[in-house]
Amino acid sequence: MERARAGKDVVGAVAGEPGRLPLAVAVIDGEGRVSHWSSGARKLFGVSREDAVGAPADELMPVTGAFAATSFAVAGRARVAEPGSGSGDVLWWAYPLVGNGPERLLVLAADTARLQTRGGVEPPAADAEHERVAPGFALHTDFPGSAELAGRLPEILPSMSPQESARIVSQVLELGYPVLDISQHERVPVTPDWGVPRRVERRVRLQRAAERTDTESEAARAAAQELASDLEYAAVRERLEFLNEVSGAIGSSLDLARTIQEVSEAVVPRFTDVAGTYLREQVVAGEGFPDGPPDATTMWHRVALEHNDEPGRWEDVVPVGESMPFPAHTPFFQCMTSGEPVLVPRISEQMGNAIAAQFEKRDISPLINNRSMLVVPLKARNVVLGFMILLRHRERAEFNDMDRVTGAELAARAGLVLDNARMYTHQENVAETLQDSMLPRVAPRMAGCDTATRYLPGTRLGRVGGDWFDTIKLPGSRTALVVGDVMGHGLNSAAMMGQLRTAVQTMAALELPPAQLLRNLDDLAQRLGDGYLATCLYAVYDPIANELRMANAGHIPPVLVRAECGRGELLELPTGAPIGVGSVPFETVTVPVAPGDRLVLCTDGLVEVRGVDIGDGLAALCESAAHPAASMDDACDTIIRELARLTSTARGGRKDDVALLMARLNGIGQEDVAAWTLDAQPGEVRTARAEVRARLTAWALPHEAVETAELLVSELVTNAVRHAGGDRVGLRLVRTAALQCEVTDEDHTLPVLRDTAGEDSPGRGLRVVARLAHEWGASRTAGGKTVWFEQALPEG
Incomplete structure (x- = not known):
């Protein structure tokens, strides 16, 4: 690299090295949208990675000439009106990309403020600077040490998997290595600088001091020690940045499966090449916090596998979803029982064969032998919920003690996020079980009538609520139809709903008239406590007499669809007061019906939406209930679908639970x-x-x-x-x-x-x-x- 050395004092990065520049890297797909956005791009153009990925590239990088690249590489300079940092004068290189991947254009950019002229003098005015420094291309073979250059080129593409970077790098080498043309005759190859700001100059000074002659050996040793400290500082800072990025990438949701996938994707390929995640079966099943420490009989469920090898290489051998125990005297058993990370710098053939022996009918030894391995526990509250097996390619640097510390911190953060997701999943399972146990299994056919039901939980208030419906078989071929809504949400409302529903079933069996049943239910609610408030509509259908006897306690009115004309009408019933108010009379109303009529009972969550008049909701319910349908289930789905349109136009959408009960009154001849x-x-x-x-x-x-x-x-x-x-x-x-x-x-x-x-x-x-x-x-x-x-x- 003689020509590179010749330009050493001509132009360089902050570090004073020729062609070593902090680079902004962006990859653009076939639709002109950003698919990769480096931290350097964030600093140069002032746009975060979250905002950049998926956005049109021409709106983020005002370097229009870059987007003209077709089959050859182009380069140029541009002015950035509001750069993230620097002078606003930007050098750029653009490479068209070909192949099967989505990547179609690679853009590299650098801030000219990071360049310095011979002797450390600041660059001249803009016009003169354009004459002295310009971006260009050259075959990497034009420089001595081309193999070293080719090996360092992947550094331009940070945080990319080997498959992605390998294809892009091969095309960069073919189209031309990025260089700086100095005074139009000196060409210096560009290599990326990911150094630590404000400390690089000091590091170079220490390096030079360490290279002094033996007569200055003591100073050289001191300089070497200071250099080691400086390099350690840079490494620590890099690890902290990595951990911060991982923390930001995981925990975007409380879904357990999604959280596990986020953790796996965050470490491959930046930290490791293979990541397998195992969780205790109690955690996967949502059974709550595991009891006691794990042992050789504990079953571990493989929940995720991320790697950057060729597709299918790992999935066919260690498929996701498999459960297995791990015997003692293995690194995995040591990790899960001690709760500490286990580092294996290089898996020997003996260890690899011993591990492979656990997998019946599959030989995984070719996949793991001679690889570096790190096993990190996923803990919460000092209990091991699972662990991650991390493996690096044979050609990659082995895991070291700093990687073990980094892996432990990574696992601690991931374990916390997983535990939050686990607790949420467990609570959701408990809520679903409670709600499902309290909702009845309504028979689709009763004497003289067919029924269909729907229950929808509130979209923001969880799956537990106080809405319920019921059908109760009565003597004389009659059927009681009930719908109710306990005020409030959550476990308390669900528990209250269960008590009231049981009371209605008990009193219905006593053949109480509807008004008397609601009177008794109101008395019961007052005895249970001041907070027991609910609305309820109770109807008894007699298919022989072809009549409905109904009473209402503060509930929205039912809809009756007449078979004769096909129209839906709201039944006018005395509203009454909600259950639990006390000292309010209820009235029984008899409504004649005909065979084929349909009765629709629902809770207010279906028709009452914030920002929309409830009258509009009831009108929509009447109209949708009258729509012809092939079956009762189809009729219910039509009502839900049509009322959802009303919800979609409202501010905030539907937030309340919905209970819907429809009965086709067939009668008995x-x-x-x-x-x-x-x-x-x-x-x-x-x-x-x-x-x-x-x-x-x-x-x-x-x-x-x-x-x-x-x-x-x-x-x-x-x-x-x-x-x-x-x-x-x-x-x-x-x-x-x-x-x-x-x-x-x-x-x-x-x-x-x-x-x-x-x-x-x-x-x-x-x-x-x-x-x-x-x-x-x-x-x-x-x-x-x-x-x-x-x-x-x-x-x-």
Whole structure:
């Protein structure tokens, strides 16, 4: 490099070395957008990496001539109006890139303020400076020591993987090495300077002092020591910058999988060439904080693998998702039990073969032998959650003690972020489990009606809320339809919702009228505490009478879509006060319906959005509920989709939970109902058996079903005649997907199933019913009681 040495005093960087300049590096893709932006580019052009990557390059670098590069390299000078630092006079080199990658243009730039003329004199005025220094190109073979130059060229591309930089470097060498033309006849090759500001001159001075003759050996030794300290300072600063960048790159979300991927991508290839991350299975499964220290039986789950080798080389051998234990006397076991990083400067063949023996049917020894390895623990609160296995290429410098310290600090920061993500994932799982356990599994088909439901958690308030819906099977082929909303959000609201929902189910089974049920629920809420406030709408559908009986406690009104005209209308109900207010009356309203009508119940989160009048939301609900749909599920999806459009135009969007319950009221035709009134006389039992047999035969039920029904009806009518003490006994059969039978009498005392011994002892009839019926029960009515059973029927 004689010509380079000749120019040593002509031009240099701050360090005083020829052609050694702080460089800004940018890579531009085929769409003209920045895909790589170095820290030097940030300093020169004053734009952060986050703002630059993905932005149009011509808006960030006012060096228009650079973008004209087609099949050959171009260079020039430009004035930057508002540079990040320096004089505003910029030298630039541009290389067109070819190949399969997205990179299409490489731009290098340097601030002329970093140049100094012969003897340390400042550069002359702008016009004279243009005559003395200009950017250019030369084959690297034009200079002595070309191999050294070619080897240092990748330094121009910091933070790039070997695959990316190798392709770009090969094209730079082919198109011409960047040089500085001095006075149009001296050419100095440009090499990047990533030195430490304000200390480089001192380092060069110390280097020269260290090279003095033996007569100055003591001064040389002192200079060497000071140089070592200076270099250590530079290395430490570089590591700190790396750790700061990694800290900024990880933890962008609380998603555990995304966090793990961010940690892996942050260290490859800048710190290591291969990074495998393992976590304890309890952490991956979201089961909470691991109990106790790990041991040789602890299962570790491989959750991420990042590398810069050729694609598939590692994935086929050590796939993500595999679980395995690590035996004692291995570096991994030592790391996870001690909680300290383990450094293996070079994996020997013996160690590599021992590690490879853990992987059945796969030989990983060619991938790890003779590589440098660092195993770092991922800890939180002194508990090891996992560890990372870091490997470097054989040609790369081995991990050293400073790398071990850096790796430990990296792992500490990553462990904290992972623990935050783990806790968030665990809490989210707990919330989902709680919410799912409290929401009912609504049967899509009830007697005389089909139902469909949807539940959407609040977008910003987590998955736990106080909204609920329910369908409750009642005697007489009726169905109770419930929707409610506890005020507030979070675990307290969910727990309160669970209590109120259980209370509604219990009181519904007592056949309470809707208004009386809400009155009792309001009393219960006041006894539970002052903070128990909720809205609730309770409706009972009778498919035989074709009517709805409803009561409202401060809830938004339901929508009824009439089958006759296809229009949706809000039902006008007395609003009432929310549950928990106290001393407020509720009123039951009866609404006639027709087969095919649809009832839509929902919570206010669906129609009430900040910045939008609730009337607009209710109007949109009526309109969307009336849309034709192929199925009930499609109808629910249509409502959710149409109301989401209203939400998207509002400020802040939807934040509340949504519960939606839709019921298609099919009704039960009179041809599927048979009823008789019998005298309370023993002889009427025979009449009941005959009537039941005749009707079930007319309905074409199988012989076995007829025999069973006849027996069960006989037992219930006998009990009513013997124990009711009234004058009349009612009998009704209802045919739906199952056969339902009801026997009513004038006695309010409910029957009790007894554990009796003899076949002729009291209680035998109910035991027969309990044994043969699919379901049975009893409830009080205004005039006495009803005992019923349901008998499963063959399909068809």
